[in-house]
Amino acid sequence: MLAAESDTLARKTISAATQLAIWEIVHDSQDTPYDTTSGDLFTVGGNSGDARALANTYLQKIADGSWTAIAGHKLQVLFAGDNQSQVYVTAVPEPASWLTMIGGFALVGGAVRRRRVTAYKAA
Incomplete structure (x- = not known):
């Protein structure tokens, strides 16, 4: 409104x-x-x-x-x-907005996890 x-x-x-x-x-x-x-x-x-x-x-x-x-x-x-x-x-918020936000969190979480795994292998 x-x-x-x-x-x-x-x-x-x-x-x-x-x-x-x-x-x-x-x-x-x-x-x-x-x-x-x-x-x-x-x-x-x-x-x-x-x-x-x-x-x-x-x-x-x-x-x-x-x-x-x-x-x-x-x-x-x-x-x-x-x-x-x-x-x-x-x-x-519309469902599409929530889906976009959750997808963004998943991408950021995946990137952080990938960096952690790479850092452990290098050590």
Whole structure:
């Protein structure tokens, strides 16, 4: 989600909207529908209109069951009991990336082993 977005402002808006949506779910009353423009959640400073609108879109999709995960991404939460928790989205490595990385390790390991065997024979 964020990695595919080249515009810095859009990345910040997506990040803020994700955090606002999480805060709305966790901290607002369950008696009212999810909405970042009413209830107990509020923001101070900055221009948060776009982030609020996007957060409300996320919340509506969660409420009506139309939310779907984006392939290749996962949502992670950094939680601290006494501090503010953070939510961020990261790309999930594809199997081909893992295969390439493991193949690279195998090549390096093979080269190191070959040098060791040659060094023992020379001694």
